[in-house]
Amino acid sequence: MTIRIGIDVGSTTTKAVAVDDSGRVLARSIEPGDPRIAQQAQRMLEALLERVGGGGEASIVATGYGRKLVAMAGKKRTEISCHALGAFHVMNRPGVLIDVGGQDTKVIRLNSDGSVADFVMNDKCAAGTGRFLEVILARLGVSWDELADRYASADPPVQISSTCTVFAESEVISMLANGQPVDSVVKGLHIALSDRIVSMAGRLLMGVETVLLSGGVASNSAMVAALSSKVGKPVAVVPEPQFVGALGAALLG
Amino acid sequence: MLRRLQYEGAARVVAPALATGLRAQRRLRSWRRPKKEPSEWFGPPLRATYRLKEVLTRHYLSGRYADGAVPVAWVTSGFPIELLRPFGYHVVYPENHAAMCGVQRKGVKLAQVAEVWGLSQDTCGYARCDIGSFLSGNTPAGRLPKPDILLACTNICQTVVHWYRTLAAILKVPVFVVDTPFLSGDPDERTETYVAEQLEECMQLCARIAGKKVDRKALGRVAQRSKEASELWGECLALSQAEPAPWTGFEQFLHLGPIVAMRGLPECNAYYRELRDELRERVKHGIGAIRHERFRLLWDNLPIWYELRSLSTLLAEVGFTIVTTTYSYGWAETAPLFDPRDPIVSAARVYARVFINRSLDFRLEMMKKLVNTYSCDGAILHSNHSCKPYSVGQIDLADRLAKEASIRTLLLDGDHIDMRVHSKEQAEGRLAAFMESFGGL
Ligand code: SF4
Numbered sequence: 001m002t003i004r005i006g007i008d009v010g011s012t013t014t015k016a017v018a019v020d021d022s023g024r025v026l027a028r029s030i031e032p033g034d035p036r037i038a039q040q041a042q043r044m045l046e047a048l049l050e051r052v053g054g055g056g057e058a059s060i061v062a063t064g065y066g067r068k069l070v071a072m073a074g075k076k077r078t079e080i081s082c083h084a085l086g087a088f089h090v091m092n093r094p095g096v097l098i099d100v101g102g103q104d105t106k107v108i109r110l111n112s113d114g115s116v117a118d119f120v121m122n123d124k125c126a127a128g129t130g131r132f133l134e135v136i137l138a139r140l141g142v143s144w145d146e147l148a149d150r151y152a153s154a155d156p157p158v159q160i161s162s163t164c165t166v167f168a169e170s171e172v173i174s175m176l177a178n179g180q181p182v183d184s185v186v187k188g189l190h191i192a193l194s195d196r197i198v199s200m201a202g203r204l205l206m207g208v209e210t211v212l213l214s215g216g217v218a219s220n221s222a223m224v225a226a227l228s229s230k231v232g233k234p235v236a237v238v239p240e241p242q243f244v245g246a247l248g249a250a251l252l253g
Numbered sequence: 254m255l256r257r258l259q260y261e262g263a264a265r266v267v268a269p270a271l272a273t274g275l276r277a278q279r280r281l282r283s284w285r286r287p288k289k290e291p292s293e294w295f296g297p298p299l300r301a302t303y304r305l306k307e308v309l310t311r312h313y314l315s316g317r318y319a320d321g322a323v324p325v326a327w328v329t330s331g332f333p334i335e336l337l338r339p340f341g342y343h344v345v346y347p348e349n350h351a352a353m354c355g356v357q358r359k360g361v362k363l364a365q366v367a368e369v370w371g372l373s374q375d376t377c378g379y380a381r382c383d384i385g386s387f388l389s390g391n392t393p394a395g396r397l398p399k400p401d402i403l404l405a406c407t408n409i410c411q412t413v414v415h416w417y418r419t420l421a422a423i424l425k426v427p428v429f430v431v432d433t434p435f436l437s438g439d440p441d442e443r444t445e446t447y448v449a450e451q452l453e454e455c456m457q458l459c460a461r462i463a464g465k466k467v468d469r470k471a472l473g474r475v476a477q478r479s480k481e482a483s484e485l486w487g488e489c490l491a492l493s494q495a496e497p498a499p500w501t502g503f504e505q506f507l508h509l510g511p512i513v514a515m516r517g518l519p520e521c522n523a524y525y526r527e528l529r530d531e532l533r534e535r536v537k538h539g540i541g542a543i544r545h546e547r548f549r550l551l552w553d554n555l556p557i558w559y560e561l562r563s564l565s566t567l568l569a570e571v572g573f574t575i576v577t578t579t580y581s582y583g584w585a586e587t588a589p590l591f592d593p594r595d596p597i598v599s600a601a602r603v604y605a606r607v608f609i610n611r612s613l614d615f616r617l618e619m620m621k622k623l624v625n626t627y628s629c630d631g632a633i634l635h636s637n638h639s640c641k642p643y644s645v646g647q648i649d650l651a652d653r654l655a656k657e658a659s660i661r662t663l664l665l666d667g668d669h670i671d672m673r674v675h676s677k678e679q680a681e682g683r684l685a686a687f688m689e690s691f692g693g694l
Contacts, residue, residue: 065678080686104679116690118655121683203652 003058005048006082006249007041007073009033009066012102012130013216016044017246018052023089026052028243037066045072059253063245065103077252079245080108080119086248087212087238088114095210098197098227098235099244100217102130107201109208120200128196130217136172136189140182144220150186151222157187168192190226198230211235214244260315260322260343268311276303294569296541299500301508301528308524309510319343319398324463327400327420330513331409331607332431333600335479336456338517339471340463345397346514347420351379351670354386355558356507357393360670366391378639378670380416387423401462403428404455408607410642427462429455433605437612440605448601456597473593475517476600480591485525486512487585492532493576494627497541498549499532502575503565504542506556512584547572548691551623553579553650554635554643555669560677567681571688577627579620583608586619613646617653624658630691631661633684638668638675663687 003026007016014033018026029048034040041062049058062073063082070076079099083106087097094112099105105128109117122128137143142150158180162168168189175185198205205211211231217223218241228235238244291297319325326337327345334344354360360378366385368374374381386392403426405417414430421428431451434444460467489508492499500508508528515521535541550568552575557564568574587606592599608619624632632654634647651662665684667675 078682078686078689081689119686
């Protein structure tokens, strides 16, 4: 059996996935990103190899921002190719994949064979990324687990007009100061983020049947709900959404 | 008189001596040092690049002594420079100068001087860089001669109107703006007459400043040379239809210098003849600009000057090469319209039709033509933060080009000068993903 490992060195977390010849997942690991990328990647890969056995032999492919620093990887590929492949492998249908990561958001349109037809990414700033939510939730003192309930509450959403993370933060503070309920702000935030993502995706969403969601933010059901209502159809979360890139990388090995 | 001697001396004696010195140094070095391993990704460098350095050194060196010796004009790249040649003007192209600062990664420092002085960070990088250079007295050219007149033509953008008026206020010299109305379709006779009348007036003014008489015969000869230069440039570009392409679009950006700044001078034509012959030779022997050409791309918009090297390498490593660019093609496109028998009206015709003065439909058709002629597999459209006229509409252009020419297109965010608005990591990641999407890696 050949073992293939993919490692996705992202901006907030590092993920690794090992698969066998048929693409079946053997093991996964995830850690918060360490600034000493090279060492962390090496340690995680060695630990994963030990877990899955395989006599230490494996083909390793790296993706993500830190991919160039993964010395053990024989190949390095961008997140776009890896996410496309990973999502297609799990969902097995063409469509559009939205991946909301820590510092970037990607929208990828998949061909019927899983290859990339087109893609867009957020430019220069963190608006529309997981970081946007993270910063403002920290300000509100709201934890990730509370989001679903708060989003479902009856309070009407506030409108957050700024898409800039820094400005939105001050906008939110003044809303709270004006007595807006936290639930309304949480709702407004998710709507603002979905707006931003959908306007970025723009034409890529036109005429597609399936919209998939991956990345760390996909584990937040409030986000799934907000995005689905913005897109106008249910958005399907790729199982193990944080590992899609690493899985795709492993499949490329 | 003394100034004139210095000016002529710099051009005719010092610059050639410097060039000979540099050449000798190069030879000596290559003789002493073990031969460099050929690059893994790139073909042998163009010999003409050394000539280019000589030609430009001469131009800038003589420029240091130009004011006081000959009349001096600062002009925009799209200005009908032919009008000035018979009067012996030394011509400075602030855009070329800014590009030089960009290549040397000095653009941001100079732009910051202009920003502190009061220009917005969104103003064209070339304008900020040049105004900053003037205000600080800092230039990689040593010194730029003070102009007697500033000449701007709106065929490239409206920014130049404000830029040149600002310069006029700082330098306290006259400015003449030639207005070329935006062409949503083909230009009509009225537009041509309107532009031609301004050119006539401008020529008379330049004659007065130079203290010379208008010489229409000489003007005809200059127009003939410009026509030839544009044709030669077109021939150089067309050689990239060969597979592998003998030079890259990024090299074309560097070799644009003479066609922009020295149009109408015999040295310009001599230079492109030499370049063309070398490129022909490369095509004949199947020598490519990159070693393993797999995919061929079109580039739209100005270059990202300070990243030319890293982008070229990124592309070449996986077998991609830029074979054509809208910007370099723009200088060849209008060659047939030059008419030495009617230099003023034909100049109006040529310069009003500069492609960024034309509709998006026109630009799309031009890009489609380039994609077909140069057998491109894809296109990169550089969305240039501080050059709005070139960048507005590119999202549609990228979409339509992808559909209508059946190729892959990528919008790449950047700036021609300002490194601060270019996220290198993101841009390179995007480019890498784009290239992976062609498959076969
Ligand atoms: S705005 Fe664009 S076209 Fe105008 S001068 Fe600057 S770079 Fe050239």
